[in-house]
Amino acid sequence: MARKSEAPAGAPKARSETLVIAASSLGTVFEWYDFYLYGLLASAISVHFFAGVNETTGFILALMAFAAGFAVRPFGALVFGRVGDIVGRKNTFLVTMAIMGLSTFAVGFLPGYDSIGIAAPIILMLLRLLQGLAIGGEYGGAAVYIAEHAPPGKRGFYTSFIQTTAMIGLILASTFVVSLRLFMDAEAFEAWGWRLPFIFSIVLLSVALWIRLQLEESPVFQRMKAAGATSKAPLKEAFGEWRNLKIVLLALFGAVAGQAVIGFAAHLYPLFYLERIARVDGATANFLVATALTIIIPSFVFFGWLSDKIGRKPIMMTACVLAVFAYFPLYKALVMAANPAMAAAVEQAPVTVVANAGECSFQFDPIGRNKFDGTSCDVVKAYLARSGVNYSNVDAAPGTVASVRIGEEVHRAPDPATLTDKAKASAIAAFQQQLHDALTRAGYPPAADPAQVNKLKVIAILCIFGLLATMVYGPLAALLVELFPARIRYSSLSLPYHIGNGWIGGFMPTIGFAMVAATGNIYQGLWYAVAFAAITAVVGILFLPETYKRDIEA
Structure with a gap:
């Protein structure tokens, strides 16, 4: 009788663990490359596609277009999650990557408002929606695929490499943008240079698709299919039956919601904050955020590995509790370090x-x-x-x-x-x-004085934000895979992940800066992150089960 870890007779030979992790993670690199690219270039996009409105409104509209891609992610999770549970993991995330990549590439050639008028922001929004739908099936596929290849006791470690790709995507995007800003004059960059990183994405897409084509199907799915145990109606089973639906809700409010806001409060929100509130120039802000996130990349893997030893829950809940108490003093310290004259x-x-x-x-x-x-x-x-x-x-x-x-x-x-x-x-x-x-x-500077920016202190504060994010994000993929049965896993984990990161996290910059604009308090938007981190801490501590010793073939 074959052991569970062995492939069934006649099954294709398993690919190396390195190839599985690399190929699955590349799609997530691409996802985050686009995600950060749009965020990094929100100001330029607001000028080209939302002309004719005041500066504050234009910037928030650009953030809304950014958030539009997040709004449809849960619907993509339903569509592609169902396909992944019925057809298989591999082919599903080949399709999602192609759609996602081509949507990003097209932004580089989209005419602006001055050329085609109102059609420009409409088409931009449609591309963002299309990309969001595809991303809805991407993360779940990668997490499930890697976890179902991982040996027992190493799922946290293996899947944590997916989480590092978020930072790699940021580094690629920010390095590209910063380099262009340094080597192009400002006028040329604002006119057309900002398009180049979107156009370059076709290279990433081609490489990622080629590598993914080398993969075989997940061994867990192969065994389920051979045994006739796959679900014929995964959505109905996952969300129409209370025993599964309550786990979906628990995953959302007891894990993903907190992870989403802590993640956004660690990378994208600080970037906007440095530029829009502390008035640090864009190139410097990008450099500071990218440097900090580069430093903390290994901690994703560390906390994923640690979660295999002591469990997922204690690490993630500790991060949520710390975030509740740390954000206000840390963001105040960030302003003081970045723009001491304004502080x-x-x-x-x-x-x-x-x-x-x-x-x-x-x-x-x-x-x-x-x-x-x-x-x-x-x-x-x-x-x-x-x-x-x-x-x-x-x-x-x-x-x-x-x-x-x-x-x-x-x-x-x-x-x-x-x-x-x-x-x-x-x-x-x-x-x-x-x-x-x-x-x-009164001493209010129109912009931060570059000579007065305490770069080391800013980077140190950003690293603290980043460490909190890695604590909650490093073990997350393994936790979500372990929460749900294999036959409905792709659908079940994709929906709460993308509601959390698409709706709760994705709208954080927009809602946060709207709260700042409405009240005048530059720290007001932080209440959004603090509230969801607190909810996750309470729900997670009281109700979230520990999963790190579960058999994921059940």
Whole structure:
């Protein structure tokens, strides 16, 4: 009688473990390369595809297009997860990689708003949606394929290599972007140079597809198929039966939600934060984030290996608890290290807006038609939001004309209701210049001084963020594979993973910066990450089972 670890008679000879890990992980490298590339180039994309709106709205719209790919990932997980459980792991993630890669490549040749008008952002959004659908089947396929090849006691170690590819994707993307910024003049880069990393993706796609074509089917799936034990309706079985659905919900809220926000708070959110809040130039911000994430890459494998020894749950839950208490002080330390002049100005000359809350608009306009000049409060907050200035709010009586207190100085805004259109434009421009001069006197810099950026301290703080992410992400793939039975594994783990990373994590930058724009508090967006990390800590500690000793062929 053959042992479980042996392939059935007549089955193709198993490929080397190195090839299995490399081929499966390459797709995830590609996924994250595109993911980070879009994030790194969000500012350029907002200019080319969302022209005609104000700067703050344009940037948030670019983030929304970025998040659109995440929005459809759970649907891709359902489609391709079902195929993976019925047809097989290998062929499914060959298809997902091809769709994903071609969608990324096409962005490099997509005409901008100035050439084809509104069709440009629509097509961009469609490409993002298509890519998101394909990614919905990619991670699950890679995790299942590697885990089902791994020997008992090494699943955490083997699957942790998938997680390192997120950082490799970032390094490839950021290295490409930083190199272009250094060797091209700024005007050429903004005009067309930003397209080159998207076009280059065809090379990565070709290599990854070629290597994946060398693979055989997962041995666990081969045995299930030979025994006639595959599921004929994996979606119904996974999500229509409470015994399986409750595990899906537990995986989402007790593991993936926390992993998603901790991951985004470690790599993409700090990058936007350094650029948009701390006003560090893009090339420097990219370099700092990429350097930190390069340093922490080995810790993915370490925590994956460690989870094979002591379990997945204690490592992941520790990270969630630490994140709840660490994010606010660490992000404040990040601002102080990246832009000490701004941090000092916030302490010595805090900015306060005095206005009636009912006369203040939410500083986000998804269709880009609001100039935020209808009330005195809007005039004030639009300028401060665009300038990335931290401010607090004091409510005033209805009808009170808004004012801004900067340290000891008080500046009264013009009241648009009392002015003609021509006079209003002139008064707003004069007021904005007045605020600019006052902020300058108070020590608020328009940009971080490169000589004052404490690079070592910034990198150290970013490494702490990264270590928290590796603690929760390193053991994750093995945990998800072990939670679900083999016959519905691809479908079952893909959905919670992509709801977590697609919806909860993917919308973190957009929601976070919208919260900052709405409240004026540059740390407000962190509540999003803290809340989900706390939920995962509570649910995971109380209800998540330990899985590292489970038999995954059951």
